[in-house]
Amino acid sequence: MLLAVRQERLGWPVYLLPLFFGFLFTPSASQTGSGLDGVVTTTSGQPAAGVSVYGSASKTCCPFKRENATTDENGRFHLEHPGAVVHFSKDGFEPHALVIPAGTPQVQVALSAPRSDLIASPCGSRRAGSKRIGWRVRFDVPRHAVKILGGKTDVDYVRYLIKPKVGDAYLELWFGPYALSTEPDDEDFLSSIEFSQRRIVTPDLGVVGTDTRGQHRDQEKWRQTAIAGGGGARYKATGSEDVILFDQVVNSICMVPFENEPSAKQSNSQSKP
DSSP, rough: OOEEEEEEETEEEEEESSOOHHHHOTTTTOSSOOOOOEEEEETTTOOOTTTTEEEOOSSSSSSOEEEEEEEOTTTTESSSSSSSSEEEOOOOOOOOOEETTTTTEEEEEOOOOOOOOOOEOOOOOTTTEEEEEEEEEEEETTTTTEEEEEEEEETTTTEEEEEEESSHHHHEEEEESSSSSSSOOOHHTTTTEEEEEEEEEEETEEEEEEEEEEETTTTTTEEEEEETTTTTEEEEEOOOHHHHHHHHHHOEEEEEEEGGGOHHHHHHTTTTO
């Protein structure tokens, strides 16, 4: 049986996608069943009950829907229409995404304990030489290294582009209650040779979002970091200097306490030099 290979990079568990997908099948898997059946366990092999399992968003509008299920006491679940990517989440475990090749009848997934959470601390003093941008969620952007574009409010969100002074790569910063999903689009996972996910945690609220990164087959690296109901960041870049710069901005993420949360209009005006 061909197994997925796990490596450690930047303190994250990274899952390399094999060229073949035999690891998704168990010896007893049957091609005659409908939908997707699965079993979720811990890394020690114990059944994981109460895991939230949900598939790809439907292509039909509106509204877009995801089929979802919850694992039973034996860690089992069933999705009739899982789509191309299935997601798994439960308190106390790392989030997990799994690419599902067409026709796959059965999967087995092992969830791991959190190892390297991204901490979104309460916003305090901004970093020296930086400009703080955001609304409820905020980032520190180094002034000397980039051009900051955008920032106009559109309905209920604000979008900025952070561009290095040389090259075409850019970082997007999105702010607003529906600005950015905590899960990247299916295509990001499907076109990647590796990807990983970890939790975003605040000291007061616990888990508030998901930090996902990967690498496409053309060596382009990508990252989507989003807090539910607040916004986040997203980039695609090939150059190592761009990746380092963008990661520096993303890793500066902080949150404004609810009692001090400004409106989108206030945030837009406060973000100006």
